[in-house]
Amino acid sequence: MGKKHVFGVAALILLSAGPGANAAEQWDPRQPGPGELFTAADGSPNYFRSAIPANPKLDAHSADIVKGIGDETPRVNGPEWQITVYDSSNSDPEYHPSFSEDWGCSVGDGIHIPDYATREVPSPGDEWVVVHNKDDGTVKSIWGASKAGGKWNGSCGGTWPAASGGGAESKTEGVGTGAEVQAGAGFILNSEVQTGAIDHALYFTSTNSCRSFRAPAGKSDGDGSGSSCVPMGARIQLDPAVDCTGLDGASAGEKMICVAMQKFGGYVLDSGGPGPISGIGVAGDDLTDPDRAPWERPGDGMREGGILAKAGLTGSPDALAHIPWDRLRVLSGWDGR
Template sequence: MLMSALLTLLTGAGLEACQNPQLPVPVPPPPPTTSVTLYSPTSSWNAPVPGSASVDVNSATMLRTVVAAAQAQGFVIAVKEWSRPLHYTDSTTSRHTVSLTAPWAPASTMSGVPIPANAAPDPAGDGHMVVIDRSTGCEYDFWQAVHNADGSWSASWANATSTTGPGWYPHGLSATGSGAAGAAGLIRPEELREGEIKHALFFAYPDTRAGGPVLPATEADGRNTGSGAIPEGARLQIDPGVDLSTLGLNPYEMIIARALQRYGMILGDTGGGVGLVAQNPLSTAVPYPWGEQTYVDLPQSLLAHMRVLTLGRPYDNAGYVEPTGCATLS
């Protein structure tokens, strides 16, 4: 494994460029300026809530905990902190071996990972970072990523998946609390510019239920045992009978509300308050309509119009790495 890692480093374009200044450092491909579809069309992220969807028998009880959390700590979009940079690469991008440092991690390295020279993780404590390789359709998700002084990369944990799959790690061990892929459910600026978000939104809240997730989630970090606690994997939806035009929403709030009504939001992590997640602007040149804000407040009245859809079945098959052709974990 040591020899393999050494060969990877010695053949990396970045090191060659340092040894030979005649070689140009690869320029990362620009992020898309129009929206792209991530994951399968039938994924729980991309499929609209069917008209026949039923409401969970405990919806009212669970929803009260959401409203209370928002009243206490807000209903926000995380933009510049606790968000996710989304970096793009291609076949010219240098490959790295990433050290995995969490004491519980079932692997110590992830090799063959393309990381552009200008990549940076989110500055908040989770240090999330997502890299999507356009040439292979592979996605690399990082938790507490660190770009070290010697140019190497490490992370508490990282894993890889396909951008044509379901947007969930089948046996957990993701970079999120629920098994969700890192780019799943993100609000992206090009979507707001185009006037439509065509997928469900990822959200976090404080009272995630202890005892495991429900599908489509494949792992959970919940600890709350209260009757109103919501399991990761639950989907909330603005009641389709609500006339959004009567709610006094500004243009970007209306785009988000339409997505919450058509696709809903899926509980993907434990966090403070009730929070949706945007692509961190450090990884895109497309501006957001709200300007330079770290967090964007959303009308809490939207939550009062929501319902919790019938929960999926409990899932307890988490805890091991699903091999992919995207990277080698060892």
């Protein structure tokens, strides 16, 4: 279960003026605010919110892995591969989905999904819908989600504590992504772009992922081997010596990703493309798009005149090309120790 083809580029969500403005006046309250997810406040390993220490211990094959990644510019998931994440409460409609797979799929005693929620596209595809229930403190998700006759069903689903680190071992029940992490863990939230800072590690996919895996991953859907493939769950970091604020020609969103990659890095958590390291995860759904159609089609922030284009994050394949991706390194473990 995972993204096998991630062909979109540069897709972050910006709901009004731009990074750094008053966030309380910008992001839609129907979607999570910064700092609400994968916090590890319950004592789980803080995979995503822990900053990488100075002089971290590197993987013995770090140079080989980076060489295997090559010089292809990573891409951020386009509108067809953006997992939608919404805040919900016990007052929202409750569903008891049927699942077509027999992998221990479960969302417990039900999942509350707001009527305005949409699923990830395309169809057929991953089709995630993810909800953060602020009343019961869970993140529940349906993979292969569809709605018919007023009922949500799907291929599978899972439940994580919202206050956990999102890793495989903190799962309450069911299943997650291709690495068995919480759906949406590490994804760039709309609210984070609006506040001007991404305060967590990012989510990556790779076409060069290994069969082997490490925490926070609980499994791998990759098939690579040897010293140059990327272990599932590997944490990668951009050289802290890079001057992110001084990247000539870079957009505000690109600079934010640059800084986040230095402070928190990113994890390879699914197998997909188009490149050896790509598929930066982002919570989708441009709520300003007049063509969005719950439950089936989220708003496309990359449309001409859309909020992504206004932020300078277009569909150009060189949208993240100002970051020197050849200056990556791979940590030996998630905490860099």
